[in-house]
Each structure stands twice: as C-alpha cells, then as structure tokens.
Amino acid sequence: MTRKIVDVDVLVTSPSRNFVTLRITTDDGIVGWGDATLNGRELAVASYLRDHLAPALLGRDADRIEDTWQYFYRGAYWRRGPVTMAAIGAIDLALWDIKGKALDVPVYQLLGGAARDRILTYTHATGWDVPELLDSVDRRREQGFRAVRAQSGVPGLDKVYGVTKGAASYEPAGRGAGPVEEDWDTSAYLRHAPKVLSAVREHVGPDLKLLHDVHHRLNPTEAARLARSLEDVDLFWLEDVTPAENQRLLRTLRQQTTIPLAIGEVFNTVWDCEHLITERLIDFIRTAVVHAGGISHVRKILALAEVYQIKGAPHGPSDVSPINLSASLHLGLATSNFAIQEYMGYDPLVSEVFQSSFRFEDGYLHPGDEPGLGVHVDEDAAARFPYKQAYLPIARELDGSMKDW
Ligand code: CS2
Numbered sequence: 001m002t003r004k005i006v007d008v009d010v011l012v013t014s015p016s017r018n019f020v021t022l023r024i025t026t027d028d029g030i031v032g033w034g035d036a037t038l039n040g041r042e043l044a045v046a047s048y049l050r051d052h053l054a055p056a057l058l059g060r061d062a063d064r065i066e067d068t069w070q071y072f073y074r075g076a077y078w079r080r081g082p083v084t085m086a087a088i089g090a091i092d093l094a095l096w097d098i099k100g101k102a103l104d105v106p107v108y109q110l111l112g113g114a115a116r117d118r119i120l121t122y123t124h125a126t127g128w129d130v131p132e133l134l135d136s137v138d139r140r141r142e143q144g145f146r147a148v149r150a151q152s153g154v155p156g157l158d159k160v161y162g163v164t165k166g167a168a169s170y171e172p173a174g175r176g177a178g179p180v181e182e183d184w185d186t187s188a189y190l191r192h193a194p195k196v197l198s199a200v201r202e203h204v205g206p207d208l209k210l211l212h213d214v215h216h217r218l219n220p221t222e223a224a225r226l227a228r229s230l231e232d233v234d235l236f237w238l239e240d241v242t243p244a245e246n247q248r249l250l251r252t253l254r255q256q257t258t259i260p261l262a263i264g265e266v267f268n269t270v271w272d273c274e275h276l277i278t279e280r281l282i283d284f285i286r287t288a289v290v291h292a293g294g295i296s297h298v299r300k301i302l303a304l305a306e307v308y309q310i311k312g313a314p315h316g317p318s319d320v321s322p323i324n325l326s327a328s329l330h331l332g333l334a335t336s337n338f339a340i341q342e343y344m345g346y347d348p349l350v351s352e353v354f355q356s357s358f359r360f361e362d363g364y365l366h367p368g369d370e371p372g373l374g375v376h377v378d379e380d381a382a383a384r385f386p387y388k389q390a391y392l393p394i395a396r397e398l399d400g401s402m403k404d405w
C-alpha cells in the first residue's frame with residue numbers, strides 16, 4: 001500500500017521573526033510539517049521548494065523517505081549548499097512527521113527508541129559589559145539551565161555579534177532593506193574576551209557548563225592565542241573559532257589547546273565536515289537538522305562522528321523554527337553520541353503559530369511522545385504574520401575591509 005503525496009505548500013510567516021514551513025499532505029489525509037528557515041535567505045528556500053521541488057514531490061510515496069532524500073540530492077545535479085539542503089531538510093522532516101503520525105509513534109521511536117531519558121540544553125546569556133552579562137547568566141541559571149553560552153560587548157565597538165543593548169532577546173537578523181554593518185576589532189576582542197569569561201567563571205563557580213562562540217572571527221594563530229588564554233576557564237566548548245572552509249587549518253590549533261572545539265552550524269552535508277570528523281579536529285559537530293538535509297542526513301553525520309568519539313550538538317537558535325528543534329530532540333533522544341541541544345526559547349508570538357509538545361525541565365529537554373515530530377502549525381495564525389524582509393549583519397575590519405560576521 002503506498003501513501004501518496006497529494007498536496008505540497010510552503011508557508012512564510014513572521015511571528016516576531018521570519019520562518020519558512022513546508023506542509024505535505026497525503027492521500028489518506030496525514031499532514032507532515034518541515035522547517036525550511038534559513039535566516040536572511042528565507043525566500044530563496046521557499047522558492048526552491050515551491051518552484052522546483054514541490055512539483056516533483058506530488059504523487060511520490062511519502063513512506064520512501066530515504067529514496068526521496070536521494071532523489072532530490074542526486075537528482076538536482078547541483079548539490080550541497082544551505083538553500084538546497086534546507087529545502088531537502090524540510091521535506092525530510094515532513095516525511096518523518098508523516099511516518100510517525102501514520103504509525104502513531106513519536107519519531108524517536110522510529111530511530112531506534114530512546115538512548116537517554118532527556119537532553120541536556122544550553123542557552124544564551126548576553127551582556128554589553130560584565131555586570132550585565134553576569135545578570136543574564138544568573139537569570140538563565142534561575143530558569144534551570146545547567147549550561148550557558150556567554151557573549152559580551154567589546155570595548156570600542158558599538159555593535160558586536162551575540163549581544164544587543166538592552167533588548168530582551170537577541171535576534172541577529174535586522175528588518176529592513178539591507179544588512180546592518182558592524183565594525184570588528186580582533187585585537188580588542190582578544191584583550192577583552194579572556195577577562196570577561198574569567199569573570200563569569202569566577203562568578204558562577206566550577207559546576208556551570210560555560211560556552212563561548214567566537215563566530216568565525218579569528219585566524220588559527222589568533223585562535224590558538226585565545227584558547228591558551230582561556231585554558232583555566234574550563235570551557236565546555238569554544239565555538240567556530242575560525243572560518244572552517246579549510247578544515248585542515250584546524251590541525252595545528254587542535255595540537256595547541258585542550259579546550260573542546262565545536263564547529264559545524266554553517267555546514268550542510270557530511271562532506272563539508274568530513275576532515276573535521278575523520279581527523280578528530282573537533283569535539284562537537286554542530287550541523288543543524290534543517291540546514292543539513294534533515295534527520296536522514298544528520299543521523300549519518302552523527303554516525304560518522306561516533307566512530308571518532310565526536311558528539312552531536314546541533315545548532316538550534318531562535319532563528320530556526322520549533323519544528324527543527326523538535327526534530328533535533330527526537331534525533332538527540334535516539335542517538336548515543338548526542339551531547340547537548342542549543343535552546344534559546346522563542347518569542348511568545350511564535351507559539352501562536354507553532355504549538356509544540358517538547359518540554360523543558362531542570363535544564364533538560366524532551367521531545368514528548370506525540371506521534372510524529374509533535375508540532376502543530378496554526379495556518380490561520382501564520383497568515384496574520386506576513387513576511388518582513390530581514391538580513392543578517394555584515395562585519396568589516398576597522399580599515400573597512402570585509403570580515404566574517
Ligand atoms: C550562533 C547563531 O547560535 C549560534 O551558535 O552562531 O546565533 C547564528 O549567529 C545565527 O543562527 C545566524 O542566524
């Protein structure tokens with residue numbers, strides 16, 4: 001018996017920020033939902049799905065998840081990249097959602113059942129200066145988080161990645177006709193970051209897991225200098241220390257520091273991070289489920305990582321939807337080498353559109369046991385929040401040359 005796909009649609013909605021959601025409906029009336037959100041390039045993915053993949057999805061057997069993945073990955077000829085893989089990822093998530101609903105089981109049961117009872121999470125703490133950052137860390141600890149990422153301002157710079165002045169939550173994409181431009185000063189950052197992170201460690205004591213995201217800003221030599229200055233802070237990880245297109249650049253850095261390294265959120269296939277994994281240049285692989293081809297592909301990345309004692313820690317900020325977060329939790333619950341899930345929480349408006357079954361308790365998340373991925377999308381509510389153009393910032397060195405944001 002085949003379960004045919006009879007309708008495919010793409011919703012672009014903006015409850016506090018833009019999300020792209022794929023809806024697939026089968027001939028027996030099952031609806032599956034997939035996240036296709038790519039911050040700052042949402043319409044590209046929406047068009048890739050609507051104009052190129054949806055026509056080829058109609059009539060396909062919804063139960064053939066792996067074949068569908070291969071069909072759209074190999075069949076496009078033009079492979080990889082965030083737009084392509086987010087579109088394939090959305091289809092993958094929607095088909096796993098359908099299969100779980102058809103069999104009346106949560107997706108993690110289809111992936112081998114629970115390999116743990118709950119999933120450790122980390123969240124963001126931000127502050128323009130140290131006192132503000134320490135307050136933010138304290139508020140996150142009071143919420144129950146056992147792991148916190150700490151980001152602060154940098155003296156001399158009026159905008160810095162990961163920190164907003166005074167706003168309640170950090171949303172990197174600014175609404176408007178073009179990207180906001182931010183200055184960057186590596187020397188000032190290298191002087192300041194060790195002081196900030198040491199002050200946080202001093203304030204919180206030894207138990208809280210402390211993370212920091214360098215956000216691709218350093219070259220390997222600067223990264224080694226920063227790592228050496230942070231050895232005593234006992235970081236859970238140092239993230240994206242250097243742009244990792246040239247993965248072999250991490251070889252020397254790996255020898256120069258014992259700080260765990262996390263990379264991968266901008267990667268979209270196993271081939272993007274193959275050397276990082278097979279040469280064990282990192283400790284955590286961060287590919288986001290939606291951006292790396294969905295559950296079907298990220299589970300393969302994690303299987304390769306397991307061979308090298310590398311753990312999964314998927315990207316999961318507030319700029320991918322609760323559908324992606326739920327998929328990440330189902331995968332994480334069923335994957336033995338899964339370490340931690342990024343979880344920033346969402347603006348209250350988001351839950352008007354996405355009703356999720358995952359639950360946060362005592363610093364851990366669980367996807368819940370609803371059939372499928374456990375997320376319902378209210379399409380009437382989604383229609384109330386039309387898309388608003390938004391761009392991620394760009395960064396420039398003080399001499400005006402471009403810098404990795
Ligand atoms: C960051 C993200 O959460 C993280 O680790 O790298 O906030 C990233 O800057 C955004 O997802 C970009 O949209």
Ligand code: MG
Nearest residue numbers: 213239240265
């Ligand atoms: Mg990051």
